[in-house]
Amino acid sequence: MQQVVSATMQVQQIKIHGEVLKMSNAFHAYTLREPIGVVGHIIPWNFPTSLFFLKVAPALAAGCTMIVKPAEQTPLSALYYAHLAKLAGIPDGVLNIITGFGATAGAAISTHMDIDAVSFTGSTEVGRIVMKAAAESNLKVVSLELGGKSPLIIFDDADVDMAAQLALIGILHNKGEICVASSRLYVQEGIYEKLVEKLVEKAKAWVVGDPFDPKVQHGPQVDKQQFEKILSYIEHGKKEGATLLTGGKPLGEKGYYIEPTIFAEVKEDMLIAKDEIFGPVLALAKFKTIDEAIKRANSTRYGLAAGIVTKDLNVANTVSRSIRAGTIWINCYFAFDNDCPIGGYKMSGFGRDFGLETLHKYLQVKSVVTPLYNSPWL
Known part of the structure; x- marks a missing residue:
């Protein structure tokens, strides 16, 4: 009843x-x-x-x-x-x-x-x-x-393991072929080293392969055109001076598979930070203050979504009201509902x-x- x-x-x-x-x-x-x-x-x-x-x-x-x-x-x-x-x-x-x-x-x-x-x-x-x-x-x-080129901002008080998992899912869900992917990751300097270590560890353990295999987390890109576009952006990231932490290559000799790819020391004027890649490529940067995080998150022509990871309600409220995006997820990501x-x-x-x-x-x-x-x- x-x-x-x-x-x-x-x-x-x-x-x-x-x-x-x-x-x-x-x-x-x-x-x-x-x-x-x-x-x-x-x-x-x-x-x-x-x-x-x-x-x-x-x-x-x-x-x-x-x-x-x-x-x-x-x-x-x-x-x-x-x-x-x-x-x-x-x-x-x-x-x-x-x-x-x-x-x-x-x-x-x-x-x-x-x-x-x-x-x-x-x-x-x-x-x-x-x-x-x-x-x-x-x-x-x-x-x-x-x-979209959505930012995910992780503050010093965040649970590192949870934050790293959110960041990974935010960029690798559907092989990164999703408009609200958290393709720009900003981590506060106090937990930066710990989070990067955890993130790279999780990315290397991410299973890429046949999507019909229940153990696989990540299938092929949609077609050859998208596959080649993503690889070209990875090459741009290398040439522009970003640090490749993991991935960056096709996987296997057959099919359109790409390794989960993480770049660090990414600047806002780099193509991998400006353009929507629509693939499993994460642009990672460090920040000090809330104001810096807000400024860098808003330094994009897009405004589809954003994520915030913090235990401080005041920080969450301040940042969510300051970012120019249509959806803000706090301590979660891809939280869709009818x-x-x-x-x-x-x-x-x-x-x-x-x-x-x-x-x-x-x-x-x-x-x-x-x-x-x-x-x-x-």
Whole structure:
């Protein structure tokens, strides 16, 4: 019974409704939230299942119809889910899948005059193209969840073993092919040596190989292009003077496997600190004060997420309010939930997924106004 009540309460919390407005003169007014219309979803290859439902579910709940373009590397899952949707009774024409390349199929969605909104997750470079196409067509509403170069800041009072594990998972989860990866690690000088030693030890023990092997923690990069891109950034890191602590090479003679890679003494002007690598490459640096940590964490064109590891509540509150990023994780990382919005600041985009915010971006607000009885307007 308790489960039924809880589920009912949750549904009530997300019920779509407008508001009754208190007007300053003799009118009665209220707002309606109506479906925005036809939505184009363009989703990337790194989480094809999760991101399909992240886009489709709230748009369906808002009453929209939609066209979904999966990445050309991972089209099959979207086609299968559309098949399941049809079996579940979703009418023809509500959920449509179009496969193809970004320059053709993606561009067709962004420029189409009968598509009312586009939701894109992917690189900042392609996000610019989508936004420009929307502006040059019918000024469709655009939501962009783009690149990231997220900082993880570890303070002196942190538990070293826990912090090292968070840092490792933050960069190696899904082989680093995740937009909120904690690819920039800042460690306060008091525990720097201990944490680096622990981090390198854990990285060397990380198991890379066949993802169908239950002992493996880390599979291959998505394709040859991404594999070669990551290796080129590793070479940049070496040439720019960063210290390679571990990794830095392909693993094995077959497949697109790359060793967990950690660079130390990384400066903010290095490419491995500035660019989103989208791979298992960690840029590590030391800091002294809270102000220095905040300044260095914010020295990026991105603002998708950040992590803070500390036992001091005042430090956590100060730093979380000072970092310009859409999600701040304190003493945790990758803590996603359906109720918690995610999205970016700066060149990480705008608009939010998860939470009520994701529902609202697929809804238009309409104001309805009528005069009251005996109003002078009658």
